Amino acid sequence: MIPRRSTRLIFFGLLVVAIIFMLYMIATPDNGPRHLQPEPLSDFVKHRKSHFEYEEMMTQSPGHLRKQKEYESMLLANIQKMTVHKQLKRKMDHDPMGIIIHKEPGLLDGLGRVRDMEGQDTALRKNVVMDNQLKHKIVHIDLKGAPPKVEYLKTLFPLLSSLGATGLLIEYEDMFPYWGKLEPLSAHNAYAKGDIADILEVARKNNLEVIPLVQTIGHMEHVLKLKEFAELREVPHYPQVICPTNNKTIPLIKAMIDQMLELHPGINWLHIGSDEVYNLGECTRCQQYLLHQRFGKSDLFLHHIKKVAQYVKDTYDIQPIMWDDEFRKVPLKAIQAANFGNLVEVMVWKYNRGIMVDLRTDIWEKYSIAFNGIWIASAFKGASAPESYITDVNERLSNHKEWMEIVDMYKGTIPFRGIVLTGWQRFDHFAVLCELLPQGIPSLAVNLMYITERKADHGALAKIGNLLKCNSFLNLDLKYLEYANKCNFPGSDVYEISQKLYILKKDIDNMMRNPHVTGWVTDYNIEHSFASPQHVEQGLQDLSMLLFDFNKLISDAEKALNKVFDEYTVKEWTDFNLKPTFDKLQKLHNSCTKLLEIMIWPRKPFDSKLLKEL
Known part of the structure; x- marks a missing residue:
């Protein structure tokens, strides 16, 4: 021993x-x-x-x-x-791809602080964030043709408040209950007057200031598409921009504003739109007016919008806000001459990367001189592609990081009023539905956290995961989405459905790129009923399971969407996002079934005269 x-x-x-x-x-x-x-x-x-x-x-x-x-x-x-x-x-x-959420403290808890503790002065960082804090953090609710149920909004608003939101920019468009001569402007599934009152009351209880938005020159498709108002189009074939020199235009816009403000008593701001005013000054009436007044198109824009803003301020003592993109090409002297600085507040918007490039220093210098109130507008969803149904959080986070760099850079010269986090459900009135509100809530939470605390590290993401009651993995990057995140916030079922659809479509794409399919199960093979059974079986061995999963997804999607939206929105979303893919899978399955039943094949060529004679 x-x-x-x-x-x-x-x-x-x-x-x-x-x-x-x-x-x-x-x-x-x-x-x-x-x-x-x-x-x-x-x-x-x-x-x-x-x-x-x-x-x-x-x-x-x-x-x-x-x-x-x-x-x-x-x-x-x-x-x-x-x-x-x-x-x-x-x-x-590196930028996080996601975060694992733990129910109980474990090994990974607290590791999010490592990044902050190493190479950073925590006290200094805190001071910088507090110095650059934006007072107003407004969440944009885009209702165009897809109104969430009021009961859903009642459950959502408390969450928005807990996430740090201070207000709502509500873009009603055709969801507002216009009445009288303006009744045709409302969709058949628009909110009722009582619904508006309920929405405002719930917002007030959750300390969310409401800013309604009324389009007043551009993006007026919901008005100009109608027979009753077609004569007001700037270009007869394009129902987007209203003619500013038509004598009926200003009375119509004033009537829209009157009804909007009648149902929104006690508000401080009204957003009057005015972005993307294409084709301005092209009708015969406007061209004659420009010639007579010796105006340019920018002067025509200023002349029209000044009438609208002056009406809002003089009649209701409410501060008008408008999008900034048309001002980017207007000279400073013209803005000053029209006294716009005391009349409107400008909202500078940019939803993708490259803010420093697109919004140069000279633009900020012009705005700081011309306007007393300057807002900025980012996007937490709905800004990547018009047909997109799922939000890439990392892409949205990059947008907000750039905006916060702008805030830090100009904090000494521009007292930013606040930020609006836009969340588009359509690119315009005629576009298909894009990223629905419920599936964008995780992105909204991440970005609200970032603009408040300037953090998107492990600790911040874990905090968000807990607020959203996620019990597995909070995904930030679609490239790494392999299974659906399970959370429990208002509308989380829609969030889960969007992820499952994304994953299923990836699986379908992978199957269709299989060499057995690209070489032996093409449209050509199917058309001529000529394919190798072995390759058909090997290439499409997952087809039956994918078809089953997709059929179940349709059923689950209808249930999830019905909790949030009306039947028309549910049908529109499923018809566009689910039905075409399901029909394609079903057709492929039927074709392959027929291919596998064939036991004898003809001699080539398929189009030979001899074969036809036989």
Whole structure:
């Protein structure tokens, strides 16, 4: 038997080896991205482990050996934990892809602070955030042709308030209950007057200031598409821009504003739209007016919008706000000459990357001189593609990060009034539905958190995951979406459906790119009933399961959407996003079934005269 002192030396040697290996793992530089899985033990440690096991088995009692194995297992477990710690820290040094949500404190809890503690002065960072804090954080609710149920909004508004929102910019368009001569402007499924009162009351209870939006020159499709108002179009064939020189235009706009403000008593701001005014000054009447007044198109725009803004301010003592894009091409002197700085507040919008490039220093200098009130507008959803049904949170986060750089850069010269986080459900009145409000709530939460605390690290994301009651994984990047995140916030079922659809479409695309399909199950093969059964089976072995899953998704989507939207919105969304893909799968399945029934094939060529004669 080896003396007890020698045994202690062996234990001490093992401990030293383990500690050296642990320090080596922490200090080793990263050689590229890896999965968040414990790295295997090195051959050296494995060799040392087997050597000690053999020696101890020959020299120690079974009880002593068992204790040693337990101690050794504890050391190795600690090494693995430190490996996970190191890998997670590597991930946090880049924009996050997502965050794992834990119900109980564990190894990963608190690691989000590592990034903040290393290389940053926490106190200084806090001061910078507080100095650059935006007073108003307004959430845009786009209702165009897809009104969420009032009961849903009643459950949503408390969450928005808890996430840091201070108000709502409500773009009603055809969802507002116009009456009298304006009744045709409302869709058949528009809100009732009582619904508006309920929405405003719930907003007030949750300390959310409401700013209604009325379009007054551009994006007036919901008005100009109608027979009753077609004569007011600037271009007869394009129902987007209203003619500013038509004598009936200003009375119509005033009537719309009157009804909007009658149902929104006590508000402080009214947004009067005025973005993307295409084709301005092209009708015969406007061209004659420009010639007579010696105006340019920018002068015509200013002349019209000044009438609208003056009416709002003089009649109701409410501050008008308008989008800024038309002002970008208007000279400073023209803005000053019209005294716009005391009349309107401008809302500067940019929804994608490249804010510094598109909104140059000279534009900010012009605005800081011309306007007393300047807002900024980002996008938390609905700004990537008109047919998009799911939000890429990382893309939206990049937009907000750039905006906060703008705020930091101009904090000494521009007292920004606040920020509006827009969330579009359509690109315009004629466009299809894009990213629905409920599926965009995680993006909204992440970006509200970022503009408030300037953080999107592990700790901030874990906090958001808990607020949204997510029990698995909060995904930020669609490239890494492999399974649907499960949360429990108002409308979370719609969020889950959107993810499942994205994943299913990826699986379908992968199947259709399979060489067995691209080479043997093409439209040509199907048309001529000529395909190898083996390749058909190999290429489309997942088709039946995908068809089953997609059919179930349709059923689940209808249930989820019905909790939030009316039957018309549900049908529109499913008809556009689900039905075409399902029909395509069903048609392919039927075709392949027929292909597999064929046992005898003709001689080539398929179009030979001899074959036709036979």
